[in-house]
Amino acid sequence: MEYPEPLSVLDAQGNYDPNRAPAELRPYLDELGLDKLKQFFADMYITRVFDKDASNLQRQGQLGLWIPSQGQEAVQVAAAYASRPDDYIFPAYREHAIARIRGIDPFDILRWLRGNTHGGWDPKKHNFHIYTVVIGAHALHATGYAMGINLDREKDPSVDKAVMVFYGDGATSQGDTNEAMIFAASYKTPQVFVVQNNQWAISVPVTVQSKTPIYLRAQGFGIPSWQIDGNDVMVSYALAKHALNSARNGGGPQFIEAVTYRQGAHTSSDDPTKYEDPEMRAEWLEKDPIKRLEIYLRAQGVEEEFFTALDAEAKEYAAGIRARLIALGAPETSTMFRNVYSEYHPVTEAQEKWLADYEASFEVEI
Template identity: 45%
Template sequence: MSRPQSWVPTDPRSAPTREHVLSGLHGTDEGGAELVQLLTPEGQRVSDDRFGSWADDVGAEELKGYYRDMVLVRRVDREGNALQRQGQLGIWVPLLGQEAAQVGAGRAATPRDMIFPSYREHGVAWCRGIDPTDLLGIFRGTDHGSWDPIEARFHLYTIVIGNQCLNATGYAMGQKFEGKVGDGPDAEATMCFFGDGATSQGDVHEGFVWAAAYDAPVVFYCQNNQWAISVPLERQTRVPLFQRARGYGFPGVRVDGNDVLACLAVTRWALEECRTGNGPVLIEAFTYRMDAHTTSDDPSRYRLADELELWKLKDPIERVRVNLVREHGVGQDFFDEVQAKSDELAARFRAFCVAMPDPGPDRMFSEVYAELSPQLAAEKSAYLEYHASFEGA
């Protein structure tokens, strides 16, 4: 059945049909000309006139590295899920199915670039050198993140939906004001991650407005995983998300979010656009959330099993494995080695989690303020004295 033509409103009170909405949203890897793809679901490397050159340096060794990244990140994610189910974590936010979108974008950034995540970017954290065990405190309730965001060039996780877009835009404006944008080798850019659900939040739109007005060097990276918890994408927008950038005056690109090479190439291009002073870019990584929104969610209540089965055929890790075998002759020994490393990482991740000590009662004071005011010092002293008065404290 042919898709309906693009819907153009003649009456501002009119609305598109469901078929029109769906045709606009899902014109993707099934022949959609606007989708950037370099690696098909069948593992075939294909060309792209606009972005293909940005991944020309990726050969067998580089592709093996991205495969290793995605396998290890998925293994940590599955272990985190299991730990929550066993009562070791208060909550876990799965990234299953979004490994390529995160690893491709994360590996595209240089050490000078600054990244602002939401709360699902475990794969980006991995690419920035954050040990997976550093994520555990957030979900175990012992801290808000145990890495130095300035040193890692990776901000702490943001739980408030979309708020990181304002933070990222402000940081990028600072990069421009301080002369860190241009053709020099020390040029910087900022990248901000958020989901399709966040595009319905005012903070995201305010970030777009300010970034456009000041030509801020920020890449807005939307991982469109099709579901904002239980709300499908067609309930949030009448047009594909990447087209929204046009309304703010900067470019928008839709990329196959299950294709690590395409995500790498498009993000490299976008970051370079920002570093050289061409202003913000919006990337829509079209992917799918294979698991629940969080471990508090039950996706079986709002989506069909056949939708999930369809996306399993587009698995981001499997297409890289097939390419490595068919086009590069990579043998089973490599895949066995990666599997063994993933098991070792999962065991270390689990052991660290189980052995994590409870934070001391002074933590809310010692890890919040750089210097305590006299009033806070008195409050701390009174609180610790009160806490110590309990039996077994």
């Protein structure tokens, strides 16, 4: 079966055509002046430089794991700016661009993947939940939170917060995400589901995961849905804002499938050369979200100086985080025993002692 192309207004060659968007998105596209687009570009660019450096840090033995976001920056930056600070966001584990814009210090993401902290940040402070690695589990948390907003609204009709939840194409096969959609539709929650379809669930291609475009599934739950080019920051912004406003104004849950590509490995533990078709990869690299916005900005008269200064800023930013990370040192082994229960527990105490004795049994310090 043939399906239409995802909605896009900024194509891979950097051509902008707002007429391709439906009328309800036009007011949001009109908000996108040059200053805002330069800000979007800066956030995408800085996240990518940080992300690449984080991959290097993993290879240099400074992190247990890294989860790259490379290639998915556009929809993330767009959604972050489309949301209001009091909207609550539930990320999966690859939403580094959103985390940064929400005020999370990316250093805290690295501390988490180094084992120095089990959470990383205070979700309430940023209205940005901690990362969830259990695929799809947080979709239920998001729907539960959004049901809570409805209860708050019964007491105070001026409450107009919304929830956004992010997960991947693979997560759409989990029971949790489907159950979350059922409850969201039934209880008409103020909530936007954002699926970043990056074409892969580790090595499983989306063509195996779903036999229809993912956004069509939502309609079976009675949830309005769209499919957009997630590498187009402009359409991503306009639709995210439209969907959030519909959700907060009583329209119930909304669903966005942002079609994008995972340019990096699934994580640093994965080797995509074992399963990725190099031609497909090359085609997607041509559709890079940063490249196309750069072409557009240059065509609008943004000068070289902006790009050069941004590159220097991004490198300095990443270097600063790197230095702080290396200064952290190794996490204490005791933390893995002492954080299991809220109070110290005889079983974990015995385990901690066993490990200490075991390590002491080596002649060489490890």
